[in-house]
Amino acid sequence: MKLKLPPAVVLVLFALLMFFCAKVLPFGYFNFLRQTYLIYFLLGLSLCIGFIAIIQFYKEKTTVNPMKPDKVSNLVTNGLYKYTRNPMYLAMLLLLVGFGLWLGNAFNSLIIAGFIHYMNKFQIFPEEEILQNRFGKAYKVYCAKVRRWF
Secondary structure, three states, X not given: OOOOOOHHHHHHHHHHHHHHHHHHOOOOEOOOOOHXXXXXXXXXXXXXHHHHHHHHHHHOOOOOOOOOHHHOOOOOXXXXXXXXXXXXXXXXXXXXXXXXXXXXXXXXXXXXXXXXXXXXXXXXXXXXXXXXXXXXXXXXXXXXXXXXXX
């Protein structure tokens, strides 16, 4: 399997990279009116989405361990999963965007793009392959209806 690192570790590594970038680069800083409110909104939205997504997995009695997608017992397609196939990763993305706004360095948007690329290549695509093999046509129909991120 192509899964390399737990997504939580990837999130922390990218956040550290963003922090380092904001501290080292002497340019690219920004500040705008109501920036703090947007940061709090993104943090709250991220926590809500992540919490609800995890609860949905527990209700369906399926694994929330992203390193063992082969242990999944049910295909969750209701609730948040009607709108995004990866609400937990979307929550991580929103958290990084909020953190990037807090740091106030425009170059962090490139790091966020790197996070999306990494998650797609090393987490989401391998998970999708496993889910396709496990759930077949039902998963293919689900993918046709629901976008990967948002």
